[in-house]
Amino acid sequence: MSKPFYITTPIYYVNDVPHIGHAYTTIAADVLARWHRLIGEEVFFLTGLDEHGQKVQQAAAKAGVSPQEHCDGLTPQFQTLWQKLGISNDGFIRTTDARHQAVVQRFLQELYDKQFIYRAEYTGWYCTFDERFWTEKDVDNGRCPDCQRPVEQLSESNYFFRMSQFQQRLFDHIEANPSFIRPESRRNEVLGFLQKPLEDLSISRPKSRLSWGIELPFDADYVTYVWFDALVNYISGLEYLPPRPSLDRWWPATVHLVGKDILTTHAVYWSTMLMALEIPLPHTIFAHGWWTMDGEKMSKSRGNVVDPYAVIDRFGADAFRYFLLREIPFGQDGDFSHESFIGRINGELANGLGNLLSRTVTMIQRCCPGTAPTPDPSAVTGLETDLQAAAESLIQKTLPHHFQRIEFNRTLEAIWGLVQLGNQYIDKTAPWVLAKNPDDAKRLQTVLFHAAETLRFLCLAAYPFMPNTAREMARQLGLPYDFSQALLKDPIAWGAGESGATVVKGKALFPRVDAPATPSSAQPQPKSSASTSKAEDTLIGIQDFQRVELKVAKILTAERIPKSSKLLKLQVDLGTEQRQIVAGIGKKYGPEDIVGKTIVVVANLKPAKLMGVESQGMVLAAGDEEVQGLVTLQEETEIGTRVK
């Protein structure tokens, strides 16, 4: 049987609707789950909801409903979001599930019977928000050192778990297993934390103070501390969730993905609980970083919480998945900025991957209608062997290496390295020029074949990150891929693409985003202006300017239009296509002066006829009546690049 891969996300509090942070961890887990299925491992991917405790009880009271009604009402908000984001979890656990509660009670009873749980009077500083006590030395000017909210002194009889007994064992385990807590900076944090004496953990709350929880099996006046309840989900979920995986099969978990905010509860509380229960520890606890919004912590009061639903509706799930994992190294903190998001959609998704697919499929359809291009060994050059080597190395070496290390941004960087190489390959080989000369037929077929093979490799590589995009790429390339199968279980060979596959041109993979947009719940209000000056009447907004699609183009041929001293008929290369443009530059330039020049054209102008010749665009040049010069580019720029 294949190696099992068990991955979990935190179970999220249902005190409010899901936000970008929840989406982040869940997307990351989904990408890993999809990758491991693709390479033939058996995967169990668990996520769910943490429904007990003070936060949920308070939120329900505020809404004027029972805690259970409150949880039932919010659960679909999470489940629908996961569906929209293409999350492929195998199990969804709710801590109000009766079978989860039974496991928590069983574990509590076991620890109580083994005398790892005892009752004691405790006086300390209690933070209601974090649901925990702090000692005198922790408290910071009467405030919680964690959330900075005021703490109150409470004296209470409670049940305690003898966590302190496991301090040395845990320290030794972390030291002996470098991949147990990752990344390394977080591992060092936990080791630092364990240098100080570890206290026992209060695992109960008197019902008089908090009633919304799992009753202690040995004292009906108490409910279980929400963290003891929640952490058990990683095991209880294996016991009863369909398709009935068993503990023996899946435990120990391969990866618990968590945010850095809950590292201690996982690395210390959970690990010591497992030690006391004599259950092996998970292989890896990976704590990722924190998202802020335009440099600020996201919070409802600031009104800057990114609503994942709004982002998906505007930009699509795959662009969102891509951006979150591409923007910052997994493990580090990052900032969500709309400018950067839109920049990546336009630059890397639309102009990069989308452009490569569209220009390849267009050329294949035009040059080999109804069939697939067939390579000819005599027409293969160093360009093709380089492309092949890069694609094979990406799939066989780079992806397994980075996925193993949970380095999403590096993985995406490597995939986009091949996207760039593919686009450069098409620029260099210029299949639209080859298509003009019947002598170049073999070379043309060879070039198109290699472009399609590159896209086939890219589609497999991109699948874990962007499943919808990969499916659409496969459809357009005519590949009969069923991504629920382990398509990368065996090494894939270059040239083993589905020869005979018929390409089908489809919609653009990623439409360009022209207008700056703020898809958060915090839509900025338009500024009201008391008066509009005359000068402002002549000003245009950025949206008006962005309607004009300016693109870098290359002049392939030029000839004078008979009986006109001013007009030249040009054939220009726009990267994805070739266009005919009639330009009034004939008094300044002869055809011989401008062939091969890189220029800028208006690409979305309605076609018009000039002296009976169709013009499908406009060349940019300086000058009013008389042309003084063509607009060119100072740096070498890829043909088809947008000019802004």
Ligand code: ME8
């Ligand atoms: O802590 N940036 O639930 P929770 C990155 N129920 N990740 C973020 C984030 C942000 N700004 N905000 C939230 C709980 N997250 C407990 C967990 S597990 C047994 C119990 C993500 O709803 C991140 O994964 O507060 C963080 O750890 C988690 O949501 C906290 O979710």
